[in-house]
Amino acid sequence: MPGGLLRAEKGGATAFACVALAGLICLTLLVGQVGAVVVARHRAQAAADLGALAAAGALAEGAEVGCAQAGEVARRMGARVSRCVAEQWDVVVTVEANVALGVFGVRTVGGAARAGPVDPDG
Numbered sequence: 001m002p003g004g005l006l007r008a009e010k011g012g013a014t015a016f017a018c019v020a021l022a023g024l025i026c027l028t029l030l031v032g033q034v035g036a037v038v039v040a041r042h043r044a045q046a047a048a049d050l051g052a053l054a055a056a057g058a059l060a061e062g063a064e065v066g067c068a069q070a071g072e073v074a075r076r077m078g079a080r081v082s083r084c085v086a087e088q089w090d091v092v093v094t095v096e097a098n099v100a101l102g103v104f105g106v107r108t109v110g111g112a113a114r115a116g117p118v119d120p121d122g
Helices: 002-008 012-057 063-076
Strands: 080-087 090-100 106-115
Touching (some): 012 090, 012 106
């Protein structure tokens, strides 16, 4: 009865291939979502860097003007300033940005940067 045993397993490879393909598609989607978060995090960090530089450049006009400049730069880069602190000639800017993850909802990523004059002793 070897022929009967062979007939009982017909289609097993097709079922296995379908399950393997579904798993591969899920893994690809997961890697894509992780990539989207990484890209959003890098963009938030770039917005923080440029916002801190803009704020430091405008500190001669006052801390409020500097932080307003940081907010404008962050807004143009698709982020928002969550914190801007100016002490003497140093500025620390923290920004947040949202990233949509499809079925996983919307998450918030952030970045922080400091800008100010160069310390010749450090």
